[in-house]
Amino acid sequence: QVQLVESGGGVVQPGGSLRLSCAASGFTFSTHAMHWVRQAPGKGLEWVALIWYDGSNNYYADSVKGRFAISRDNSKNTLYLQMSSLRADDTAVYYCARDPHMAGTTIDYWGQGTLVSVSS
């Protein structure tokens, strides 16, 4: 079965950096686009970033463009989110999610999430 396991969350100071990882299993990782989605405490879902199946195209929400970078290593079945210049409003649970297609369309499976807290 599809499994997505995020790691790398934690507490970081404003202006700091953090890298999230997502280990994928139970499907052919290299044939699916992947997303990151976040949810601030008590708030709704916010789409963050998308990477195509082969890493050839990346797309970002305006709120993170220029600060976050999505990448993948298909040889390790792992998705990454490099976050820099972190702000208090980046505090959220970050979900790794699978797209059913090679290019971005929608999300069919979600990980359990990892909490990122930006605080001094």
Place this chain on the structure above:
Amino acid sequence: QSALTQPASVSGSPGQSITISCTGTSSDVGGYKYVSWYQQYPGKAPKLMIYEVSYRPSGVSNRFSGSKSGNTASLTISGLQAEDEADYYCSSYTSVNTGVFGGGTRLTVL
């Protein structure tokens, strides 16, 4: 990248039907078939309930159905059950190759 518009809350009694709307623009909901609906319980990850406007994934009850008219998509839950009480989110692909979610709707089963 404005969020799609959903009602903040809806409610219904067991056995009744409810509909949650999701309004976007021709650059997202109205322009593409990639409209999905997710169910989320507190503290849990979202779960896909409807994809491509009206298709149900395997294992999702046929009490859940989706539709779209113009720039507005809808999720209907018939025969409401206590276990349906949760938050529901719509999402859409957009013309700038991004995703966008609705603000979420809290469903209360009275």
